[in-house]
Amino acid sequence: MRIKKTILNFMKEKAYKPITAEELLEVFEIPEKDKNMFLEVLAKMESEGSIIKNRKECYGVPERMNLIVGRLQGHSKGFGFLIPDNPEQEDVYINFKDLNGAMHDDRVVVRLTSKKSGKRLSGEVIKILERANQQIVGTYEDSDNFGFVVPDDSRISHDVFVPKSESKGAKEGQKVIVKITSWPEKSRNPEGKVIEVLGHKDDPGVDIEAIIRKLELPADFPAEVMEMVSEIPEEIPEDEKKRRKDLRDVKMVTIDGEDAKDYDDAVSIVNLEGDKVRLGVHIADVTHYVRPGTVLDEEARKRGTSIYLVDRVIPMLPEKLSNNLCSLRSNVERLAMSVLMDFDLETGELLDYEMTESIIEVNHRLTYNKVNKILMKEDEELISEYQDVVEKLKLMTQLSTKLKEIRSERGSVDFDFSEINVILDEDGKPIDIVKAERGVAEKLIEDFMIKTNEVVAEAMYDREIPFIYRVHEQPNMEKLTDLNEFLHNLGYHIKGLKEEVHPKALQTVLNKVEGEPEEKVVSTVLLRTMQQAHYHIQNIGHFGLASDCYSHFTSPIRRYPDLMIHRIIKEVINQQSLSKQRREELESNLFSIADHCSIQERKAMDAELESKDLKKVEYMKDKIGQEYIGVISSVMPFGFFVELDNGIEGLVHVSTLLDDYYHYHEDKYAFIGERTANIYKLGDEIKIEISKVDLAERQIDLEVVTD
Missing domain, CATH: 1.10.10.10 (Winged helix-like DNA-binding domain superfamily/Winged helix DNA-binding domain)
Structure with missing residues (x-):
């Protein structure tokens, strides 16, 4: 307004x-x-x-009153950090006594104090603008006259007091959903009433259900949404086809995982004159079906993202859209938003681009596995089957290599971690843990999507269009200093570390440790130093990608920010500019959308990791007594974590180290024996035995095996 x-x-x-x-x-x-x-x-x-x-x-x-507005990020130890609305402002440390009843994810106003806590700016919550935790999922603990619900989310540090009359018959150890009826104050816990009992925490399926309910999202879509979706015609109107750029004759493919069901991006490439190529990235046009202001749009916005749990997917859009009308299936006409980019193949330089609404028809549904076999193993059978696109795949690889080189040269930080997948049987029991290695195909698609996201963001930024950017701040200086001290102990250091650091300095460290025994541990510690990327209406760039301008454009089936910026882009390319009234409308609404989607994304990531970790622990429950070789992945005052080759982590508690009295050395990320000077430090390879598996606590206890 x-x-x-x-x-x-x-x-x-x-x-x-x-x-x-x-x-x-x-x-x-x-x-x-x-x-x-x-x-x-x-x-x-x-x-x-x-x-x-x-x-x-x-x-x-x-800002003129020594105040900062933002969202509170809680910590399991009780304190919190204010993440300011303005991404250029420093995070603010808030002591537990200064939270004044604020809880994790609340939007708050914080008064800055004149002092700093250590090297950090500190403050006190003076006002709570918006409560985030209307309902909490946790474990019920019973007593004679009252009960408590211990939140599953450790960042909510308050247990919820429940009067006996409001317990809904909950029993000790049951997972429940409690609705807050009275918010916490300085010396008083929040109060609530149990509104649903999910079952005992050890009952089959209750653990995953608790994770889902923590998101406050139903697995099923509301009836009015499904009714609206059922009325969407499957056929594309002829007048809609005619008004779009017709790319049906352009040879294109989708490249996804083996079990993917929603294909929201296709790629094409054609040779131009003079060693130039035109790369096409074609994204499903979800906005054609999801119109603003409808119940379908409101539900998609509420969800914010699709959630990929270990045993199921909770989609942002109903299946008719996500797996059918908006999915770029092969040999079927589909509506798309296409970004056509002309490159100099020799240098990788972007020469020109066009963003357009299009009608496309994918020729082949390829998988990462198939493309890797074609490009890396020259599989004759697959080469014969897809002979019409093999040369195009090779050309794409050539361009991808150039784009990666350019990104690397400017300092993009590349963490090459393998994804850990949990394989379940028909009953949802974990039967295997496998590492999914990234091959040429995975990197190719990643390079093309990153470039497209940059091109789109830069186009809107140059036009000064209100927009949602994907931003990533540089690491906190205190964390960088600690990282540099750790690296110094290993013989490395970050160059040019003063008031700020360039991402290239971090990538240089990763390049130096590549192939060395400490590679993984350095990569892990460096990753933990990084901030978390999020959505914002202010463009401050993306530190990790060393990108001045970045967005999320390529997955509107599963991310609401992508869907929202598709709408903005369509308005711009169809009208050439936005009216003053429309700009003001966007400026008024986009921040709340970006903020909500950042919260939903964090919840989804937490749930995905939690569900995977749960099944990892379950997988190890019959492995007690077995020995493994692992690497010390984290060192804490109470012990150290060891990561096994299958990606599973367990804890060696310091109390189990019986051959000496061990002291924790924070600066060395190590435990050192008082008498023997024996050292257990970050990155060390070590033999361990599985001693205990606790499903309720989701913890694996280990003991060191000495020869």
Whole structure:
């Protein structure tokens, strides 16, 4: 809204001092008939945190009042960090006593203190703008007169008090959903009532169900959404085909995993004159079917992302769309958003590009496995079967290599970790743990998608279009200093470490340790140093990719930010520009969309990891007494974690090291024996035995095997 922008600009002026609502009405000469509307705007801005009302009922902007607005990230030890709305502001440490009832993921206003905690800026929560945890999933603990629910999410540090009358008959050890009825205060836990009992924590299926319910998303879509989807015609109208760029004659393929069901991207490549090629990245046009303001759009926005648990998928869109109408199946006409990019094949330089609505028809559904066999093993049978695209795949590989070289040269940080997959039987029991290695095909698609995301973001940024960017801040300086001390112990160091660091300095370290025994441990510690990427309306670049401008454009079937920016791009390419009213509408709405999608993404990632870790522990429960070789992957004051070759981690508690008294050396990431000077340090290879597997705690205990 224009009035919001006018108010903010006025309050940001250097001479402005906080004034009351009545004074603001006079300043802006608001007529009597518009008085209530203006006051409603002020109240809305205050609830959003864009302006603050102080104790004297005067309004001002947070940054002029020593305040920061953002979202609270809780920690299992009770303290938290404020992640500011403005990505250029430093995270703020908040001691437990200064949380003042705020909980993980709440939107809050924090007053900065004059002191720092260690090297970190610190502050105190003075206002809670939005509560994130209306319901909590946890384990019920019973007593004679009352009960407590211990949250599954360790970042929620408060147990929830439950009166006996509100327990819904829950028993000790049962997983429940509790609704908060009274929020925590400085010396009081939150109170709640049990609204659903999921079953005992050890009952089959309850663990995964608890993970799902923690997301507060039903597995099934509402009836009104399914009714709307059922009415969507399968046939593409002829007038829709005619108005789009016709790319049905362009040879193109999808390349996905073996078990993929939703194919949202296809790729094509054609030779141009003078050692130039045109790469086409064609993305399913989900926005044609998911129109803004519909119940289908509202549900997709609420979910924010598809969630890939170890045994199921909770999709963002109903199956008719995700696996059918919006899925780029082979030999079927589909609507797409195509980005056609011309490159100099010798240098990898982008020469020109076009973004367009298109009609396409994929020729082949290829898999990573098949393409890797064609390109890396020259599989004669597959080469014969796909002879019409083999040369194009080779050309794509050539271009992919160039794009990767350019990205590497500018300093993109490449973590080459293998993905760990848990194989389940028909009953959902884990029967194997396998590493999914990345081959040429996986890297090829990754390179093309990264480049497309950059091109799209840069195009909108240059046009100054309100947009959702994928941003990634540089690592916290304190963490970088700690990382450099750790690297120094191994004989490495980060060059140019002052007020900020260039990503190339980190990639240089990764290049130096490549092939060395400490490669994995250095990569792991470096990854833990990095910030978490998220969505924002302010473009601050993507540190990890060393990209000045980045977005998520390539997966609108499973990510709402992609779907949203498809809408914006379609408006721009069809209208050439956006009206002032539309710009203001986007500016007013995009932040809340980006913020919500960042939260949903974090929840989904946590749930995916949690479900996988759960099955990893279950896989090891019959391996007690077996011996393995592993690598020390993390060192804590209470012991060290060892990662086995299959990606599973277990804990060696310091109390089990009986041959000496061991001291924890934080600076060396090690335990050192007092008498023997024996050392267990990060990165060491070690033989261990599985001593205990606790499914409830999802923990594997190990003991060192000494020869």
